[in-house]
Amino acid sequence: MNFEQFLEKYNELDIKLLEREQLESFRDIFFEHGMLDKALELSKLVYEKYPNDEAAVISYADNLMCLDKKDDALIVLYNSEKTAQTLLMEALIYKSDMLLDVAEQKLKSAKELAEEEELKNIIDYELSTVYAEDDKVEESLNITMDLFNREKNLQNLKSVIDNMLMLGNYVDAIAFYLEYGEEYEDAELYFAIAFAYNNMHDLEKSKNYLLKTVSLDSEFRDAYMHLGFLSKGEEAINYFEKYLSLQGYSTAVYIHLTELYRQEKQYNKIRSMVRDVLTNMGIDNDTLYISINALKGLYEVEKIYEIYNEQDIIKEDSSLLVLTLLELSEDEDYVDFVLEEINKYHPFLYDEPSYYEVLSNVYKLTGNSVIKRYIEELEIRNNYNEF
Secondary structure: OOHHHHHHHHHOOOHHHOOHHHHHHHHHHHHHOOOHHHHHHHHHHHHHHOOOOHHHHHHHHHHHHHOOOHHHHHHHHHOOOOOHHHHHHHHHHHHHOOOHHHHHHHHHHHHHHOOOHHHHHHHHHHHHHHHHHOOOHHHHHHHHHHHHHHOOOHHHHHHHHHHHHHOOOHHHHHHHHHHHOOOOOOHHHHHHHHHHHHHOOOHHHHHHHHHHHHHHOOOOHHHHHHHHHOOOHHHHHHHHHHHHHOOOOOHHHHHHHHHHHHHOOOHHHHHHHHHHHHHHOOOOHHHHHHHHHHHHHHOOHHHHHHHHHHOHHHHHOHHHHHHHHHHHHOOOOOHHHHHHHHHHHHHHHOOOOOHHHHHHHHHHHHOOHHHHHHHHHHHHHHHHHHO
């Protein structure tokens, strides 16, 4: 019987007359086919028939959570008998809402009631993640280390290493991996070890583990980004392009890729990148920064001037504004315009590192006395800061 036929038969039934086993079986079928409202209807019916049954409570609350009805799920759990399972589920809801102190207390209470070792391990794992998210990484590391000593598996190994990395214990993370983790082939684990080696400035080993990462998971996006930064020339370009093809978005990648395209004289790729960024990613501070930086490398001053006049948000972002004016200030056809903009935005640009260069360019071409005064102000400030 296919699902459509099942649905026809189901709609003919009086579900209130069905036995619990059949209700739960039908609920599972609806879950499998993404019909969560139908599944909820059955979960609720089972719960109403067996309000004191832990499994019925958990299934109903879980179904409510799947439909993002967290408040309703909490009411169900609040009104139920406090067991390790119900307290664990409450904790997961509070954790998802970043109420970490409440989640921590619920998990501790759940652990006191838990009898099965497997359930205790689950609670400890969730408690370790709460500690990690609440910047209590030492406590998280202690729990994950205890979990690993109880049960040496991949998940517990990765949890220990992740905590070591968050604490900056890169040497310990690598030593722990070499002692216990080399038998595992796992992309996330390899990426974590690559991160550790990178922070120890062993870039060759970092790159090797990144290559292991993508050999296991060809769509591990961030690995391609880091491979790009660890590579040169066409190889770096290929890694960055792969990162972007996987919907990666990093301003640093775009800026680095622009420079690589320029070095390889692939100017049409820069133009295509600008079109793609502005057309497909929308207009915001980041996309404008990427685009203006790219156009700067092509010396397309007229296009930069056009974008500047069209997009008012440039004037609201000092780093974006100074980048634009810097490029325009290098062209004598636009220097008078830049002079006008400096007089408008001088206080706003005062702390931007590149602003001194903008002023210097304008002064060289105009000899303007106001610009000279601005330059002197910056020089006095810089000398004072150095002193």
